[in-house]
Amino acid sequence: MSTITTIGFDADDTLWQNEQFFRQTEKHFATLLAEHAGGHDIEARLLEAERRNLAHYGFGIKGFTLSMIETALELSGGKVPPNVIREILDVGREMLSHPVETLPHVRETLEELAGAYRLVLITKGDLFDQERKLAQSGLGELFDAVEIVSDKTAATYQRIFTCHGDGPGRSMMVGNSLKSDVVPAIQAGGWGVYVPHDLTWVLEHADEPTAAPRFRRLEHLGELSALIERLGREG
Known part of the structure; x- marks a missing residue:
């Protein structure tokens, strides 16, 4: 040896x-899209988008934020309001500045x-x-x-x-x-x-x-x- x-x-x-901040953001994301799908479906669709996007965006908060936007567009049929996209971007920035x-x-x-x-x-x-x-x-x-x-x-x-x-x-x-x-x-x-x-x-x-x-x-x-x-x- x-x-x-x-x-x-x-x-x-x-x-x-680290992961706890992603979980908290996922819950907030689910409330933003509550009128389009149930919580479990939103979670599953977001995970699917993350898995699909790893090869393009890699690991981390930026890729996660882009996957949330993509999921919001898919679940709303492209009709998600601009203020929701803005809030998704805001929570992504908040994650990037969270204290260690x-x-x-x-x-x-x-x-x-x-x-x-x-x-x-x-x-x-x-x-x-x-x-x-x-x-x-x-x-x-x-x-x-x-x-x-x-x-x-x-x-x-x-x-x-x-x-x-x-x-x-x-x-x-x-x-x-x-x-x-x-x-x-x-x-x-x-x-x-x-x-x-x-x-x-x-x-x-x-x-x-x-x-x-x-x-x-x-x-x-x-x-x-x-x-x-x-x-x-x-x-």
């Missing part, structure tokens, strides 16, 4: 709150690991928004590198952990998304550590790779240092 030298961290819903809420155990865990390991922030989404959140979080100085990517695949982790570390075999990825943070990191040859969040976007769902030797699950980020120490003893 190779010694871990590099640790990658997801950002949204691993280091700070750091999750429990984040700062102390990063401070404990910084210096002893290469820490890399690996996040996907809109470049400006992710840079804004990192700056407001006050955590930037704890990372040796920051990678804002369009998607997270095994090839992504192979490249990042080779560039910023000693290769995937000596690296670990920590995050709340099994689909984006854990499974592809393991496929690349690294460790994948799953730290569940109460809210996870349905398009990020995947089965836990419980049979994979390099998969671990933690209840919260505060357990990470002990896990790494334990893996070091086992190695």
Whole structure:
């Protein structure tokens, strides 16, 4: 077992709150279109638009806002009032300026690991928004590198952990998304550590790779240092 030298961290819903703001906005969006469809139908149509638009707009608030506008036009037969479009744009801007809420155990865990390991922030989404959140979080100085990517695949982790570390075999990825943070990191040859969040976007769902030797699950980020120490003893 190779010694871990590099640790990658997801950002949204691993280091700070994110999904809860999307859920709140979805509820507001449903009230705006209540005369055109029921809440569940609106939610399903919006998700369908988001799924369809990922290849065009990528992940993040801007793509989400455009998907809301598209859904509003579809459900209203193109007759949605201009003031509704304006309100959708307003709530999108509000999301882009929402204060960052750091999750429990984040700062102390990063401070404990910084210096002893290469820490890399690996996040996907809109470049400006992710840079804004990192700056407001006050955590930037704890990372040796920051990678804002369009998607997270095994090839992504192979490249990042080779560039910023000693290769995937000596690296670990920590995050709340099994689909984006854990499974592809393991496929690349690294460790994948799953730290569940109460809210996870349905398009990020995947089965836990419980049979994979390099998969671990933690209840919260505060357990990470002990896990790494334990893996070091086992190695």
